[in-house]
Amino acid sequence: MRLRTLLATVTATLAAAGSLAAAGPATATDTSSTSSTSTPSTSTTSSASTHVCSSTVDIRSFSDGLDKTTYEGTFVGNLSALAVDRDGELAALSDRSSLFTLDRKTVRPTSVVKLADESGADLDSEGLVVDRDGTRLVTSETEPSVRRYSRDGKILDRLPVPDSLRVAPAGRAATNLTFEGLTLLPGGHTLLASMEYSISGDSAGIARFQTWKRHGGHFELAAQYGYRIDAGLGVPEVQATPDGRLLVLERGWTSGVGNTVRLYLADPRHATDTSGIDSLTGQSDVRLIKKTLLADLVNCPSLGATAKQPQPNPLLDNIEGMTITGSTKDRLNVLLVSDDNQNNAQITRLYSLRVRLPHPTAS
Structure with a gap:
């Protein structure tokens, strides 16, 4: 405590x-x-x-x-x-x-x-x-x-990385579109990394989440799962919740419009291990990670924030990092941060959220 x-x-x-x-x-x-x-x-x-x-989501404050x-x-x-x-x-x-x-x-x-x-x-x-x-x-x-x-x-x-997830020509991933998120699941025995986008041969919009299991002082390759991303978005971050589910950030940017940032709750516990599946094309015998929308952050109150470029909500920017800073029962304190890319048109901004987790549903 x-x-x-x-x-x-x-x-x-x-x-x-x-x-x-x-x-x-x-x-x-x-x-x-x-x-x-x-x-x-x-x-x-x-x-x-x-x-x-x-x-399920309140924004408590932000800081520039x-x-x-x-x-x-x-x-x-x-x-x-x-x-x-x-x-x-x-x-x-x-x-x-x-x-x-x-x-x-x-x-x-x-x-x-x-x-x-x-x-x-x-x-x-x-x-x-x-x-x-x-x-x-x-x-x-x-x-x-x-x-x-x-x-x-x-x-x-x-740590070892599957050949298929390496950047081409060594693998099937595109440059700078690979491991963005990283989290340790409850108990500390399983590490999970999220690919930002799809790899070649998989359907557009299906990203792979790779896990490793701890063995002694090292991590060894373990199961892999498929996760369907909303159209036009990628996965910049993922964080494990105390009950073994995942908070997943999805983010995109449209010139002249600004950023889209959505927070999902995802459950990998009943998903298919895709490590032995060469191509993920939405086949019926593959169970992707189930996800539930918690909030589209465009709907948050702006709290008086200002933006340096067009945004659908001036509170938004290039949100890329996330961590859980505390929890009580089914509620989480979550901290987000935006990546300003060292660009005068973008902002390094911290966001404090309060997230209520819906109860798990039967698979």
Whole structure:
């Protein structure tokens, strides 16, 4: 229970910062720290009485305090994943090979570690898990790969990857469209990585989710599942819920319109193991992961947010990272982060959500 209390602090912090804006739709709050080399922007919320996005999801607050800041000379942006460390602090992964630690009270950087591959080259780092011993499991979508790192950024291990999921010509995946999400299932014995899009030979819109089983100090290849993505979207992140289901983010972008971001609850427990199936074409004898829409975030109240480019809701941006920061019974505290791509037209934004999980249905 002590750990859960620490984890819930993250979302409570964002909500507390937002309460300062109760007199109006948006108020700037100085959350700068002496370790940051640039001034943070606003941390805002709304005085509106409702925060409802759907019947199961509320948005509690958001913060732009990290947008276009630096820490010890490193740009704090391009954030693609979040995880809760064993001490309750947040780990935030940049796809430019930087891994930040964020203070759980201020959500400000307190350290940064540079990651690299075996030759010392940068990673296109996308998915992050903090393992039970404190090591970091990190995906790169260029090969793709999953590597284990020590807290100080030393490579400890590299997990096997099925040939079919490798980038062509070695495999059937497209460059930069591979492992985006990474999560450890309850109990810590099964690791799951989500492909962002389909591989060649599979029907468009069916992505593969790969798992590994822990054996001693290593992970070995295990079952694989198919997941159907909404048309025009991809899967940037996945997180295991305490009961073994999955929160799945689906995201897309349309020029002149903006981002689409949807949150699904998915259940892989009765899906077909597709590791031995060469092509997934929607065949009737293959059970894909069942999913249920929790919320389309376009329907969330904007909370006074502003956008730097056209968006169907100014709250939205390129949301790419997600972690569960606490849970009570069937409710989860969820933290999202957007990847600004180091682009002045995009924002690094943190979002605090409250998610109610529907009860599992019979298969």
